[in-house]
Amino acid sequence: MLRAMPDHAQPHVIIIGGGFAGLAAARKLERERVRVTLIDRRNHHLFQPLLYQVATAALAAPDVAAPIRRLLRRHDNTTVILGAVVGVDPAARVVRLEDGSELAYDYLIVAAGASNSWFGHDAEWSSVAPGLKTIDDAFDIRRRILGAYEEAEREPDEARRRWLLTFVVIGAGPTGVELAGALNEISRHTMRQNFRNFDPTSARVVLIEAGPRILPTFAEKLATKARKRLAKTGVEVKVGLMVTAIDERGVDLAAGKGKGEGERDERPERLDAATVLWAAGVRGAEVGKTLGVETDRGGRVPVTAELALPGHPRTYVVGDLARVAWGDDGDTVPGIAPAAIQMGAHAAENVKRQINGEAPTPFRYRDKGAMATVGRAAALVDTPKLKLFGFLAWLMWVFIHILYLASFRNRVVVLFEWAWAYFSWNRPGRIILERPPRHGARPLPPDRAPGDSGRPADPPPA
């Protein structure tokens, strides 16, 4: 049955992006006398904090993604559109889509998020060191990881096998630490008994951080514990080393930004690895550049205290794309889900106030802290009141993530998957979608000539 149609006489609010911030804004507007259009370039909301579990085969894609139009199906005043916004004209109050169509708005909430950034090396590095922002990224990373093991099983050459079984993660923020922990668990546990021609525990997992320590946004004590845990379970952690080049064979490292907890771990070096993953940085979405203000180094749009675009009080920017001052010492609100939710809801609240003839209010960030997992059954919890590392922190991590997933249908499935994985050590998502795996066409590591591989030359096509 067709629902009541949105009323075209009411003020039109456009929301760009169906992530945490955009959804929070839409929910705040559900019962208002406005017409809402939410535009996203993908049909699904993505539960980004668990995406690394899809990349490492622990969860299936539908466990961490839900169709936006289903989530908003009871919002009679809301239309969801699959489309890519290429520009905004805040003076004319118009949003331009990729297909050339334009949508006029009375109020706009830009919640377009962030994308991977290779710091000026996007062209060369993005294909050899994929980042993790979308489900497609996660599938690509999964294919590389699983493909490397598959290829190793058939590789007679010892040096080339070592190369195939070296996994490098660049960037030791929460995503990098979580990826490295999961990669390590795959080699130590998931792959046990799975291969006949090599020992999967011989795989190397290397976590590289340019700064002086891992998890720089967490309390140093917790980060130190996390580092020790990673090292104990087998991850090689290298801090103070900056990546200067990445190619299909590996990475070049040079001295990084200095260090804070002892010696520099390594001299500048070359690291041969078939699989390199990028977790070192993101940048505000491209649409931020069309708003007529200068974005910061991270592509973020500076906003007013009310979260509006300076000079355009009906155009809001929220979530990872917004640069919002926080506190007095120059900090900004971090790019994490709770902050995005708070900003999205606040911008929608301000829209409501404006429609009712009231003045918008300034945004106040409520810091609920942050958490991250470190491999199996260990996590960090870092809140203003509580600093915790270990199993109890991991239980809190599980609990909070299940709670956040609660607005989707996925919590029971995810809980089951986790419980099952905990006791079985398995990862159900070990599916390589395309064949052949990506490494097939890669060159040998630099010190090997093709004749060394022990493989016969390709015959002419049969």
Place this chain on the structure above:
Amino acid sequence: MLRAMPDHAQPHVIIIGGGFAGLAAARKLERERVRVTLIDRRNHHLFQPLLYQVATAALAAPDVAAPIRRLLRRHDNTTVILGAVVGVDPAARVVRLEDGSELAYDYLIVAAGASNSWFGHDAEWSSVAPGLKTIDDAFDIRRRILGAYEEAEREPDEARRRWLLTFVVIGAGPTGVELAGALNEISRHTMRQNFRNFDPTSARVVLIEAGPRILPTFAEKLATKARKRLAKTGVEVKVGLMVTAIDERGVDLAAGKGKGEGERDERPERLDAATVLWAAGVRGAEVGKTLGVETDRGGRVPVTAELALPGHPRTYVVGDLARVAWGDDGDTVPGIAPAAIQMGAHAAENVKRQINGEAPTPFRYRDKGAMATVGRAAALVDTPKLKLFGFLAWLMWVFIHILYLASFRNRVVVLFEWAWAYFSWNRPGRIILERPPRHGARPLPPDRAPGDSGRPADPPPA
């Protein structure tokens, strides 16, 4: 820890394919004094009977697929290789892989299965009417279905929207019937409340069969009930109509092979549809052509009563690729999972007998019947002893499929998904992986000129 290595002094058994037949063969050989190599071009076993549920967004890919090397991890004598076999030389007892390497065998079990066949039109039809054999196929189909709805929400032109919301399934065997039933359920229930600019229940689902009735391998009484149920729930069933052309805009139909249950449904006609799915036929895998015997029309390899290649008693062919006589009236063993399992196990049994100096025994097919679902909560069960249609048959279908899944880890998740879907009408897998959806570039239906669509022309790139 590295497991005991396969013993190279023992007879080498190669199994090509990790489907139902190949896995059954590997399991029979687990405790034998042989060295087994299983080769598959994908890393996962696929539970093919439920693949249509991935294509229609009811299940996630990992629910119906499991890594072969995990399933066989406890088989110390078995090595699993990800690779594509391009040829077999049964005289030299050698298997040739895509990368040029060759593997010698003492015994070979070819269980390479079947692939989609468009009956001589592969080149033109495969891209506009995808079939359903792999997870990639399922994702492609899912993207087309969901993409059509997404595009319809933005389509101002009534005729083009009708075209976008017409779904044609060609072939009314179990897969075609199951796809049509699921497509219908999506339009009637899953999409409810999801759109603002059209009524999703206005979508047309058309099931086309060239033969005189749907489900030709089932008892006619059951098939008639299934047809009535499909019609009652809204599927347009057209029998006796043959597809003569398929393009991006739709299909051309002509009088089919005649009919058996009343009038011919339709005159030859043109059917405009944005989404056309192919469920009309498969063909034995390509490797069957390299075995030195003439394959039948369906690409199947005729085998001896012992399931061996004629003249080559150490080379077996089983599963969908084998043409096995059954009964006295020219029938052959059907291409269904239970038959594949029986054949794979029997071939492995014969290998064991040969190794022990005994003569191989002839294969005897035990017909356990067949089942298929017809949309929500209805199914057909057709066994030699029992013919059943309806809800009870559907419960049997659920029970049997969960049982078959039991060798994987997926049964609890699938059971939960089904229970949840039954009560919520939702389909959790509604994720479009790539953007934009495929229909974006498609031409308009033939009777519409581009200017009719009501869309503004594309502006120059910004």
